[in-house]
Amino acid sequence: MNAIPSTREHLSxxxxxxxxxxxxxxxxxxxxxxxxxxxxxxxxxxxxxxxxDAVEPWIVEHQWSPGAQIHRFQLVVPNAQAQRWSIEALYPVLNALPSTVPVVLAQAGAAASIEAVSELAEQFPGVALPLPEPTRSMLSQRREAGYEQSTITGADPAGTIGSAATFAALCAVMAAGAPDVQAALKAAGDPSQVALSRRTQHGSPSIEWTVITRAESSLQALDLVLEVLTVMAQRAQAAPEHILRFAYANLCRAWLSPTSLVGTLAEYAAMGWGGELIQDPALVRNVSGAELAQALGQLGRPIREVLGHPER
Incomplete structure (x- = not known):
């Protein structure tokens, strides 16, 4: 990773x-x-x-995938054509885009092809990214047909806790639709639905909680979510192994194919989730129980802040 964040990043x-x-x-x-x-x-x-004519004959596959957060473009070519590929295909694209537009180049292939693209990437160093504004926790609500949807956004903990611990914590919460959170709500007689996702907010990594409850029940449901996260953090600190194994297996899925590998690597780097986790999934297995517990606690921080609860 670059010591000073830049608008151009090359990972391989x-x-x-x-x-x-x-x-x-x-x-x-x-x-x-x-x-x-x-x-x-x-x-x-x-x-x-x-x-x-200079590029099309030797491209095996290409795909354009526009998105709300990032746009992705993928190419597959023979390793032997990497140098020509970098000159004929990548140079015009990088030269056309303003240096202030953040771009991540992710590559998987033989050492010679990596070297060829690295040499090209060095010609487009980009510019230093401005320091991101602090991500404020925000709450928005809407009601319809007797139900209330609460959406809470806040800072992604990866920037302070670390990418590996945050990914493991997210795996613990999000696996199979947040089972511990949903089970606790059901046990309390609350039919609320809870979801947690990651995104960017003004260029900074953020998380988003979505809670759908019966009207007038949102505060109770949000407090219960915080209680469940506290219990999960206590359990994770004492016995983190099964969560870390699950997180490691999820990261390894990116390695099923070269296209999946570079696509996930580019996405994680561009979104601020930690491209190094895709390069080396074993990093997540080095997370301690204390770090995992801290990350789980930080996932609840946006909820605590919008409810006015003191920081733990």
């Missing part, structure tokens, strides 16, 4: 399982749009490159 994984190299570009959707690069304009630029 040596993968000798086949004769092909895969590369994924992850482009900040918000920043690109702010600077006049709509998804349609980006797609036109990328399509014109891959369909050119």
């Amino acid at each position: 994984v040596q993968d000798d399982r086949g004769d092909y190299a895969a590369l994924s570009l992850a482009i900040s959707a918000e920043s690109a749009s702010d600077q006049g690069w709509s998804p349609a304009r980006l797609q036109e630029q990328l399509t014109s490159v891959v369909q050119s």
